Amino acid sequence: MKTLNLAMIGQGFMGRAHSNAFHQVNHFFDTAFNLNLNVVCGRDENKLREVASRWGWSETETDWRKLIDRPDIDVIDIGAPNHLHAEIAIAAAEAGKIVWCEKPLAMDVAEAERMVKAVAGKPNLVWFNYRRVPAIAFARQLIGDGRIGEVYHYRATYLNSSGLNATRGNTWRYKKETAGSGAAGDLLSHLIDLALWLNGPISEVCGLLKTFVPGREVDDAAITMARFANGSVGTLEATRYGTGNRNRNMFEIHGSKGALVFNLEDMNRLQFYDVNDAPENGMRTILATGPGHPYVNDFWPPGHLIGYEHSFIATLADFLKALHEGTEFHANFEDGLKVQKLVAAVEESAEKKKWTTLA
Amino acid sequence: MKTLNLAMIGQGFMGRAHSNAFHQVNHFFDTAFNLNLNVVCGRDENKLREVASRWGWSETETDWRKLIDRPDIDVIDIGAPNHLHAEIAIAAAEAGKIVWCEKPLAMDVAEAERMVKAVAGKPNLVWFNYRRVPAIAFARQLIGDGRIGEVYHYRATYLNSSGLNATRGNTWRYKKETAGSGAAGDLLSHLIDLALWLNGPISEVCGLLKTFVPGREVDDAAITMARFANGSVGTLEATRYGTGNRNRNMFEIHGSKGALVFNLEDMNRLQFYDVNDAPENGMRTILATGPGHPYVNDFWPPGHLIGYEHSFIATLADFLKALHEGTEFHANFEDGLKVQKLVAAVEESAEKKKWTTLA
Amino acid sequence: MKTLNLAMIGQGFMGRAHSNAFHQVNHFFDTAFNLNLNVVCGRDENKLREVASRWGWSETETDWRKLIDRPDIDVIDIGAPNHLHAEIAIAAAEAGKIVWCEKPLAMDVAEAERMVKAVAGKPNLVWFNYRRVPAIAFARQLIGDGRIGEVYHYRATYLNSSGLNATRGNTWRYKKETAGSGAAGDLLSHLIDLALWLNGPISEVCGLLKTFVPGREVDDAAITMARFANGSVGTLEATRYGTGNRNRNMFEIHGSKGALVFNLEDMNRLQFYDVNDAPENGMRTILATGPGHPYVNDFWPPGHLIGYEHSFIATLADFLKALHEGTEFHANFEDGLKVQKLVAAVEESAEKKKWTTLA
């Protein structure tokens, strides 16, 4: 077993999710690495000590710059607000670190491009964790096996109702300066990453941004139509005003041979329709906990559900596998850049009120 | 086209459902018969006139005995309270009429046996209408084709919440004298008929009857365990106190090759699980409106739902087909008697607090 | 009771649905009118005779023009292909007939405007039948009562998979000359009518049309984003390539106080979310069959489902009520024109690849 020494920047929700993954990955997966939780870094010292104590980080640090040149750190994991991603990631990469970064990768395309350059040739990761939800990984496998045939429609929604909670409006996620965008970067980015992963490149978008609260700096909802390179058409819709939903990251795909439906609020299930089932044809509600499903040997026996946190654990496991084998891991910064370009194209088209073609 | 002249006894809910079927059967099905709605019979003259006017009955009558010997009547349809079934049916049969009768067939086994004797050799029908719900008919077809293999479990519930409505307690359905029993005859009888039709004979039962309201004469809930001749075991549970449900006539069947689930509150769908689907195995939610499903050519194009009333229309259509072809129709009085015996066995076992073996 | 003498032009699917409604309306509703099924008109004489015989039409006719001046006809009901709507409706209106017309009202806005002028001051109806699905009518009532508050999002899909059936491509619905458009007029028109009825005027649209089969004359899919006058934003998506769905006319509405979800494939249910339910808050799955729901006293007791055909029956009942009371019925030709303008705007925006503002 080799050792990876970790420093994590960020002490909020993502800090918890990442810390948990660092602890759990070797409980469930056979990786080639021991992970040392060396330093957790953030600005609120009291909270930082609490995080370190709870999750077993050896040290705390309030200035991320001090981490960059420490020889006892192999990995910089960035869970800080969006406006800090580029500066930290580039400094870390230039110092030779492995860099892991939360999504959206950057504040804009220019930043993302510089980040991609900086990590060139070095292992890197963007936490598009939903790719490793077993049901989604299984969906991709079915698509790859040709089970839904030629795709006609791709439809995705990411609905939560965080905007309804007025107290949230003061956090960094609602400020232009720290978040860059609202639902677009926070939620639509997830939809775009999954769309690219499951249905391939997007050639054109036509977007609509909406802010419901007067004076709010960022979009509350980001919607786009899309034309995919494979000839299919799509709609992607993200909102913080999806009353009645807490975390509905959902997609539906209709093809010539079948259809797929997934909803993160019901994340252990995949719905699959096979036209060959006729006349006994109906959406099959697959409990994607095995046997025969991705990651089933790693978590619990068939029928025993996993939760949100497991998507991070499986992402990390796959990264460590790729690191060990010297293969390329996805989603990496290049994937993050592709998403960034599409978010930018959606924003541009929304402003110009017409379609934008991707370069 | 031959003509059948009808007299219907009963002017309530079932009177409406039957009248509708008489009107609609030739709109949807190709039968060999014209149906004349000659006489509607009941005790409340004002209501009777309203029923006749609305549904196009030519005459009204308040004394069912006067119908029996009328030569212009071919069919006596009995929708009156349970305690009148036997007397009317036997008189009608002896007068050479075709007899149709609502369920439960009789007040007890002795009555039912006399009724079966009276109709011997003459076309007859019991309105176990749910056999002809397309999704249920499709379930039977899948069972017959061996698609669920050897059966292990049969589980059925009929849940409504009519008992919660205190005003219902004064109607005939809550009196021993007029209804004979409560949930047992009203709801459990439907479950038993479907169980026999879908899963074959029952050899033993062990029942439980419960009346929640002090002083009420009939059971509010009737539950039974059952051993089937095919080696499977079952539970059947009927109640008027199933808060949250209005008309949940549901069954689940688990076999060596698959499973089936149906719920009357979602009557256009059948759920089917095929063990051969693995690893893409999950309950298939089949919208049983065609193509390839029973009665689909008779009602609307695929995807267009039917409702409660269509089960009566399809039952009548199948009866008329059997009448024309000279074949035996089911559910008939013999089927009604089988159900009656099982209801009686459930009642006996509930009283004795032990299992009862069917003769 | 007054009498209305009917002539119906059209002998296909809609001919059946309308004929059924004409027969059934007085069985379920108390109207002030007897309906005489006088003449059914179509081009295929053999099929016409079959329709007349099955549904009780007194006469058949192959030339609709001969109907226009017959004094024994009060109502002309148009279920013919789209390209015939305008000519027939205008002739009938000018001859003083009451006119009922299938949707989409016309081939284009100009036709629709002439039709509106022609029927001015006379009772008229467009068969946007889904407004009278009880669950949808109940949704509108909840919206009207302020139960979902200020609306943020409106999302609608109409998904069937008729396009996958290659034999359908030869029917009139797939020809430019007879249908005018594909999914846009056939399916999106329903979504637009419901959107206007439930969420008010649309001020801007940005559409996308897609034809998957090379050489096909009409759109297979019609998608649009929309801005509503009330400040909400929406997506409406109609397709004949929605594999896995047969008739999914679905909407979701998110507001400040609640949310609503409906799906025609589950047409007896409405989902309703009330933010005041917290912490016991979740989508309520309402079986909209009463008590307390629209049309419940007209059809069957609570818990007994209705089907597709009942939406036509209830539409006709409401029209007859309005006719009797001298009030204005909706959806009428003016409503049909509004939909036509929006379909045209979607088509225009799709062609120009930018947003179109409604006049």
Next chain:
Amino acid sequence: MKTLNLAMIGQGFMGRAHSNAFHQVNHFFDTAFNLNLNVVCGRDENKLREVASRWGWSETETDWRKLIDRPDIDVIDIGAPNHLHAEIAIAAAEAGKIVWCEKPLAMDVAEAERMVKAVAGKPNLVWFNYRRVPAIAFARQLIGDGRIGEVYHYRATYLNSSGLNATRGNTWRYKKETAGSGAAGDLLSHLIDLALWLNGPISEVCGLLKTFVPGREVDDAAITMARFANGSVGTLEATRYGTGNRNRNMFEIHGSKGALVFNLEDMNRLQFYDVNDAPENGMRTILATGPGHPYVNDFWPPGHLIGYEHSFIATLADFLKALHEGTEFHANFEDGLKVQKLVAAVEESAEKKKWTTLA
């Protein structure tokens, strides 16, 4: 923080679930204890080393007797096959250890009674982990608050399809000598524990046991009817032949004011029906991940699902809280004995084919 030194006996599925809980409890909860994973004990040395290495147990041991008198062990956690529970637990308790034990508590009532005596006055726990599923804990809270009123019906099923997998038949769970019973102890015990916890004491049962495979020593299915002390009636049904289901631990409760439905295969949700919602009344599908739900502050933000393993973590957290505060924890050995008595009563009634009254 005090320290608890743990020894765990068992190296299979439960060994993993417990080890995980020991690691995770302080990540999510604020407890007063550090847990040291001192010794893992089992019979397969190779597997044992693998378990110790993966989960961080300091030592391995193949003879559980050697653990009993070690002063460096505070807690004996028993995850061994059922036939070892009593001997280990009694020895551990007599040596002054805190004892945690998997369910079913014992092989029979006599064993369970001796175990209860042995742990008298000492902290003890039975791993009826489902009590701490947040949705179930929330159900109990609603019941306690009177939200479903007087209870009429309790209906529970535990359906998996493990029996269909022929290779399972050779494991200890299918042997009389090691498991004591089949579905009765393995699955029905969970249903009984939840029934007692949610609906109070059971006064009478009437059971049915079924073994589908000839020659198999234990029951494949265990079904019972039940009469509760509160006047409600119930059915509880557990089977390893529930084709189409993997882990369906489900209950439905109908009361005078509402209803509740839960299914472990959808463990983040609780369905709740409130009669006061009329006419907007329907099952509310509550995503029981907060806000306002049990354990929500401990795991992830609202809308982020938890999995199977979290039920063990929360159980342990509650035990540690009780230990710290000196209060009584449930489910403890006395609760395990109650379940054992009911399992025995079900078995007795199944054999005698009549109802058995609980002492």
